[in-house]
Amino acid sequence: MRKRLLIIGAGTGGLMVANFVGRDLHGEIERGEISVTLMGEQEVYTYQPGFLYVVFDLMRPAQLIRPVRELLAPGIAFVHDRALRIDAQAHKVLRAQGDPLEYDILVIATGSNLNLQEVPGLAEGGHWFYTLDGALRLRDALRNWQGGKLVLTVGVPHKCPVAPLEFTMMFDEWARLRGVRDKTEIVYSYPLGRAHSIQSVADWAGPELEARGVRVETFFNLESVDPAKHVASSLEGTDLPYDLLVAIPPHQGDELGSTSHLTEAGNWYPTDRHALSLQGHEDIFVLGDATNLPVSKAGSVAHFEAEVLADNLVGLLTEGSPPLHHYNGRAFCFIETGLDRATFISFDYEHPPTVPGATNAVHWFKQTYNRIHWANLKAVM
Ligand SMILES: Cc1cc2nc3c(=O)[nH]c(=O)nc-3n(C[C@H](O)[C@H](O)[C@H](O)COP(=O)(O)OP(=O)(O)OC[C@H]3O[C@@H](n4cnc5c(N)ncnc54)[C@H](O)[C@@H]3O)c2cc1C
Numbered sequence: 001m002r003k004r005l006l007i008i009g010a011g012t013g014g015l016m017v018a019n020f021v022g023r024d025l026h027g028e029i030e031r032g033e034i035s036v037t038l039m040g041e042q043e044v045y046t047y048q049p050g051f052l053y054v055v056f057d058l059m060r061p062a063q064l065i066r067p068v069r070e071l072l073a074p075g076i077a078f079v080h081d082r083a084l085r086i087d088a089q090a091h092k093v094l095r096a097q098g099d100p101l102e103y104d105i106l107v108i109a110t111g112s113n114l115n116l117q118e119v120p121g122l123a124e125g126g127h128w129f130y131t132l133d134g135a136l137r138l139r140d141a142l143r144n145w146q147g148g149k150l151v152l153t154v155g156v157p158h159k160c161p162v163a164p165l166e167f168t169m170m171f172d173e174w175a176r177l178r179g180v181r182d183k184t185e186i187v188y189s190y191p192l193g194r195a196h197s198i199q200s201v202a203d204w205a206g207p208e209l210e211a212r213g214v215r216v217e218t219f220f221n222l223e224s225v226d227p228a229k230h231v232a233s234s235l236e237g238t239d240l241p242y243d244l245l246v247a248i249p250p251h252q253g254d255e256l257g258s259t260s261h262l263t264e265a266g267n268w269y270p271t272d273r274h275a276l277s278l279q280g281h282e283d284i285f286v287l288g289d290a291t292n293l294p295v296s297k298a299g300s301v302a303h304f305e306a307e308v309l310a311d312n313l314v315g316l317l318t319e320g321s322p323p324l325h326h327y328n329g330r331a332f333c334f335i336e337t338g339l340d341r342a343t344f345i346s347f348d349y350e351h352p353p354t355v356p357g358a359t360n361a362v363h364w365f366k367q368t369y370n371r372i373h374w375a376n377l378k379a380v381m
Helices: 012-024 026-030 048-055 132-143 163-177 199-211 299-319 360-377
Strands: 003-008 034-040 044-046 065-067 077-080 083-087 092-095 105-108 112-114 148-154 184-189 215-217 222-226 231-234 239-241 244-248 251-253 284-286 331-336 342-347
Touching (some): 003 299, 012 026, 026 034, 048 360, 148 163, 148 239, 163 184, 163 199, 222 244, 284 299, 342 360
Parallel strands (some): 003 034, 148 244
Antiparallel strands (some): 044 065, 112 251
16 A cells, blocks of 8 residues: 655755655655655745845845745655644644645654744834844845944744854944944843853854954843833843844744644654654654754754654655664754854764854855755755
8 A cells, every 4th residue: 555655844854854755765656655745835945044144135035935846856746735733643634725634654844933922022123034024124124224232132942043143243244344333232132141052152152242342141031122112121120222123033833733732832842852753653753943852943953854864764664664763963053253254063962062263165165055955955965
């Protein structure tokens, strides 16, 4: 009987798993022995790391968006619909517009969303670059920037753990190049007692920010924003007046998890840290931002997880073998430290990162990656 693999979420993780499996099981799919279906609520894929460059007019939206169907390996079906509920007992996914989809093996790759409602006043008084619309609105605000006080706040959890640092360092250099840095005050706030959650990154970032004349405000958990008075207030009782508030809003998982009664607080799926199976379910797997794993919510993590998961799925679909390959918590993040230099961190469950000195070469490597990401998604690399 034909084995059916269903993947929910046509983002980084979902597309990569679909394409890795599709590439390896091309023959079985062609012969009708195995089916691979990717379900996504968006017909286009959007490369989110590009938002950071949109803000500074360094990339255009059209460079970040491609139709999902163009990115899929041959033989993989795409269903453009929203998953409403997973019925794990019946092996079915109920959806918004069509009949339920049945599966033998299910992969959940539904990512993470901004939770703007958690902070009263933020939607009205703040900017963010974690959506394309938000990045374009912030880009427009920066085009008119003549100086003033920019306050950056960080909500938790959030994806791309180094993006707040990257934005701050890029903004500093951008303001210098525009000749408005001496009229610009930059405040980088962070919810913990240091500049980053990863100790080695915090040890590196503190002096880097100081050298750029950025004020670091620690223990600042954004609680509310007063859009009329232009004041951001923290749980800890600190008020930060601002001319421009750039927030990294707190994130949550898609509500599919809670309507299916499969997630914990924050809508994150309890996931086995090595096999990537949903705890208590041998036929459901989770990857990318949607997991509750103690790893960064990053595209690189979704990529490394997809490689491991796809190998295990191939074994499961063809031989019924249990997961043989283990995800080790691997993550890799470029860190832009201005407009023409960058560094990177590479780490896993057992090995925390160190931060090498920034170079122009790493910056250009990141620029290149921004343009070849599509090949990665298509699993041709
Ligand atoms: C500004 C910014 C900068 C970043 N920079 C980097 C970086 O430099 N390096 C890096 O590694 N990562 C970076 N990231 C993070 C990276 O983009 C994400 O971690 C990655 O996309 C996560 O992949 P995913 O597959 O889990 O989720 P996503 O890629 O977000 O995909 C989830 C998909 O599931 C769909 N979906 C959700 N719910 C449903 C449903 N119920 N039914 C159907 N479809 C559904 C969504 O519409 C979406 O298409 C950045 C992110 C941002 C916002």
